[in-house]
Amino acid sequence: MNVGSTRRGGSVRAGLSMGRESTRANRRRGRLLPYALILPAVLLETVVHLGPILAGIWTSLTRLTQLNIRDWTGAPVVWWDNYRSGLDPSGPIGGVLWETFLRTVAFTVLVVAASWALGMMAAYLVNTEFRGRAAFRALFLVPFAMPTFVTVIGWSFVFDRDDGALNHLLVDQTGVLDERPFWLIGGNAFWAMVVVAAWRLWPFAFLMLLAALRNVPGELYEAGVLDGASRWQQFRRITLPVIRPVNAVVILIMGLWSFNEFTVPYVLFGPQPPESATLLASLIYEHSFVNFNMGLGSAMNVLVLLFLMGVSVWYVRTFLPRTHDA
Amino acid sequence: MGRPRIMITASAALAVALAGCGGDDNAGAASARITYWAVSMSSSIEEADLLEPLLDTFTEETGVEVELEVVPWDGLWNRILTAVSSGQGPDVLDVGNTWSASLQATGGFVEFGEDAMEAIGGTDKFIPASLAATGADGLPPATIPLYGQAYGLYYNTQIFAEAGITEPPATWEELVDVGRRLTVDTDGDGDIDQWGLSILGGSAGVGSHLAFILGRQEGGTLFDDSGGPTFDSDEQVAAVRRYIDLMESDRIVSPSDAESTMTEALSKLADGRAAMAFGQATTRQALASLEFDDYGVTRIPGPADPPTGGSDIGSMVAGTNIAVMNSSEHVDEALSLVGFLTDEHAQVTLNEAYGTLPVIEGAYQDEAFDDDGLQTLGTNLRDFAEPFPQVPEVAQMETLVGGAVKELFAQAATGTVTEEDIRAALSEADSQMEAAG
Numbered sequence: 020m021n022v023g024s025t026r027r028g029g030s031v032r033a034g035l036s037m038g039r040e041s042t043r044a045n046r047r048r049g050r051l052l053p054y055a056l057i058l059p060a061v062l063l064e065t066v067v068h069l070g071p072i073l074a075g076i077w078t079s080l081t082r083l084t085q086l087n088i089r090d091w092t093g094a095p096v097v098w099w100d101n102y103r104s105g106l107d108p109s110g111p112i113g114g115v116l117w118e119t120f121l122r123t124v125a126f127t128v129l130v131v132a133a134s135w136a137l138g139m140m141a142a143y144l145v146n147t148e149f150r151g152r153a154a155f156r157a158l159f160l161v162p163f164a165m166p167t168f169v170t171v172i173g174w175s176f177v178f179d180r181d182d183g184a185l186n187h188l189l190v191d192q193t194g195v196l197d198e199r200p201f202w203l204i205g206g207n208a209f210w211a212m213v214v215v216a217a218w219r220l221w222p223f224a225f226l227m228l229l230a231a232l233r234n235v236p237g238e239l240y241e242a243g244v245l246d247g248a249s250r251w252q253q254f255r256r257i258t259l260p261v262i263r264p265v266n267a268v269v270i271l272i273m274g275l276w277s278f279n280e281f282t283v284p285y286v287l288f289g290p291q292p293p294e295s296a297t298l299l300a301s302l303i304y305e306h307s308f309v310n311f312n313m314g315l316g317s318a319m320n321v322l323v324l325l326f327l328m329g330v331s332v333w334y335v336r337t338f339l340p341r342t343h344d345a
Numbered sequence: 346m347g348r349p350r351i352m353i354t355a356s357a358a359l360a361v362a363l364a365g366c367g368g369d370d371n372a373g374a375a376s377a378r379i380t381y382w383a384v385s386m387s388s389s390i391e392e393a394d395l396l397e398p399l400l401d402t403f404t405e406e407t408g409v410e411v412e413l414e415v416v417p418w419d420g421l422w423n424r425i426l427t428a429v430s431s432g433q434g435p436d437v438l439d440v441g442n443t444w445s446a447s448l449q450a451t452g453g454f455v456e457f458g459e460d461a462m463e464a465i466g467g468t469d470k471f472i473p474a475s476l477a478a479t480g481a482d483g484l485p486p487a488t489i490p491l492y493g494q495a496y497g498l499y500y501n502t503q504i505f506a507e508a509g510i511t512e513p514p515a516t517w518e519e520l521v522d523v524g525r526r527l528t529v530d531t532d533g534d535g536d537i538d539q540w541g542l543s544i545l546g547g548s549a550g551v552g553s554h555l556a557f558i559l560g561r562q563e564g565g566t567l568f569d570d571s572g573g574p575t576f577d578s579d580e581q582v583a584a585v586r587r588y589i590d591l592m593e594s595d596r597i598v599s600p601s602d603a604e605s606t607m608t609e610a611l612s613k614l615a616d617g618r619a620a621m622a623f624g625q626a627t628t629r630q631a632l633a634s635l636e637f638d639d640y641g642v643t644r645i646p647g648p649a650d651p652p653t654g655g656s657d658i659g660s661m662v663a664g665t666n667i668a669v670m671n672s673s674e675h676v677d678e679a680l681s682l683v684g685f686l687t688d689e690h691a692q693v694t695l696n697e698a699y700g701t702l703p704v705i706e707g708a709y710q711d712e713a714f715d716d717d718g719l720q721t722l723g724t725n726l727r728d729f730a731e732p733f734p735q736v737p738e739v740a741q742m743e744t745l746v747g748g749a750v751k752e753l754f755a756q757a758a759t760g761t762v763t764e765e766d767i768r769a770a771l772s773e774a775d776s777q778m779e780a781a782g
Binding site for chain 1 (some may be wrong): 422423426429430432447448451452453470473476547549601603604606621737738740743744747748751752754755756758776777780781
């Protein structure tokens with residue numbers, strides 16, 4: 020520090036009187052400066068992001084269980100064994116993994132579609148001028164703003180078979196059904212989970228799409244109206260194309276979130292969801308942290324990572340505008 | 346040289362400083378101060394208020410200071426996992442007694458050989474049954490019993506009296522028979538509003554426990570001698586069949602119970618929607634908090650004509666144990682804390698407060714446990730209980746077998762469950778276990 024401060028004072032003077040011979044050295048130092056500035060960030064990024072990913076990949080090649088967790092560097096390396104048993108559709112573990120994978124894909128598609136549709140409708144509604152608009156806007160954000168486990172516990176009361184609001188409505192009030200169905204166990208649990216997840220997620224779509232709608236120039240609609248475009252045509256021919264970049268990003272983010280959904284089934288059904296509502300994240304959690312089979316859990320995690328990366332790259336290339344188009 | 350070098354030096358220093366944030370800064374403290382993770386046993390009790398005075402006494406007696414941290418059940422397993430893998434954990438900690446063999450397999454825990462047993466007061470002070478659930482067979486205990494639990498059959502004495510039933514069921518057949526008589530539509534609206542029995546059909550944990558208890562009654566075991574799973578043996582299929590039938594063909598359990606996971610069965614017992622319920626020792630406390638005391642406790646009965654090889658049990662050895670970590674720098678002090686907590690004074694105070702069963706014979710003579718229900722449960726633990734399988738894969742077995750039972754109840758609640766369904770579900774669990782093991 021001492022040395023540095025005298026040098027710093029000196030360098031100002033030296034810089035003023037410096038001749039041509041030192042400009043090259045200066046230029047070289049100047050080139051180093053940006054790297055020096057990002058060095059802490061690079062180091063942190065390596066420690067925080069890359070480290071765990073590499074550790075996860077390494078774990079997936081080992082048989083890390085409670086027997087060797089204490090000295091985890093000594094876990095026996097089994098190479099592709101975990102992947103082989105995970106990917107074999109006829110094996111007991113692979114069979115469940117494939118089934119869970121397909122279920123997770125279905126869940127993601129349903130939740131993203133429902134959230135997007137609801138978010139779009141709400142954004143369209145709130146984007147027009149009417150009294151009480153601000154109140155609606157605030158109200159729509161409630162599911163997103165409240166802590167997940169609070170709202171999901173609320174939903175678990177709604178879905179309760181004997182005392183839940185849903186069955187009260189369907190059976191006692193309206194008589195749509197004669198028998199009280201179960202919503203938290205058996206096949207219906209999947210649909211209960213989709214409803215709750217979509218309800219959680221749609222305000223995000225709403226928020227993003229509302230911002231996008233605000234940026235659609237009013238003149239376009241005016242021109243459309245002059246040409247006799249209906250509301251639906253305005254939506255299809257003007258709104259959707261203009262907000263397309265935002266749409267693409269919103270759907271990608273919601274897709275990734277839903278695919279990795281863990282909290283909603285965990286809170287709705289407890290640590291072990293019914294089979295019909297077991298998603299990949301719950302399955303991986305079970306293998307890694309309940310069964311202590313961290314090698315297998317990590318292998319599944321890596322497979323999910325590869326799948327999501329592949330889909331994301333394809334998606335970004337297909338649907339997101341290139342920079343030079345923008 | 347100029348600014349760049351300073352910048353580089355500063356950045357590197359910053360990075361080092363940041364990286365250092367995660368490090369351990371209390372290494373080298375040599376005072377006799379130990380850390381104790383106590384599990385949160387009851388939502389209605391402030392653990393710290395109960396344990397602190399006891400630990401103060403311990404400090405006075407031994408000069409060892411104890412830093413107490415109360416950990417909820419939900420997070421305990423994962424925290425232990427982290428403690429074992431990082432070597433940074435407490436000196437002493439509470440664990441579920443069914444985890445004993447799993448934890449022992451990690452090698453992260455002090456094994457209680459002769460010397461260590463002597464240091465905590467000797468093998469003889471403990472109830473033999475409790476000591477059976479402390480680690481793998483043939484190895485010294487890796488955990489020590491602390492709070493005992495046992496299953497029992499709770500029954501509503503008022504409902505029994507009104508129906509003229511004077512004795513609680515002593516066999517499974519009587520249980521079903523009594524259950525049928527008490528499953529009635531009391532207000533005549535066409536819906537049954539009083540069921541013979543209430544269970545936690547949605548709980549995988551309870552499902553695996555009952556599969557074990559009824560399985561032993563049938564002469565089954567969940568693992569064979571070499572440690573391989575035998576979830577789908579004829580005996581286990583018969584046991585699960587018997588459990589599912591309570592809802593499916595005996596119809597003494599409400600289909601709604603397929604969804605129950607927490608305390609629903611007790612509420613139903615207390616408010617008369619059910620005449621009987623399976624519970625553990627702490628159930629007494631839960632019933633007391635519902636201000637309900639018209640109940641009796643007996644053993645979960647077995648078949649009147651026990652199958653060959655069947656065991657006459659009505660419970661597993663359940664409860665909370667205490668363990669000492671190998672990474673502890675104060676093993677002697679840790680052992681003296683284990684000894685203190687399993688001595689009569691602490692055993693009486695703690696078990697009385699939690700409603701659990703003392704794990705040492707001496708404490709049962711204390712007037713605090715002069716209660717019929719409690720003495721019955723104590724007998725269930727001492728004489729009619731066997732330890733849950735002491736294998737490292739026990740947690741996975743609970744998930745798989747319990748998960749299968751849970752799904753079968755979900756199926757029974759809305760339709761029929763055949764023998765093949767049960768066998769298929771248990772075979773599936775069995776092959777999952779084989780594949781992972």
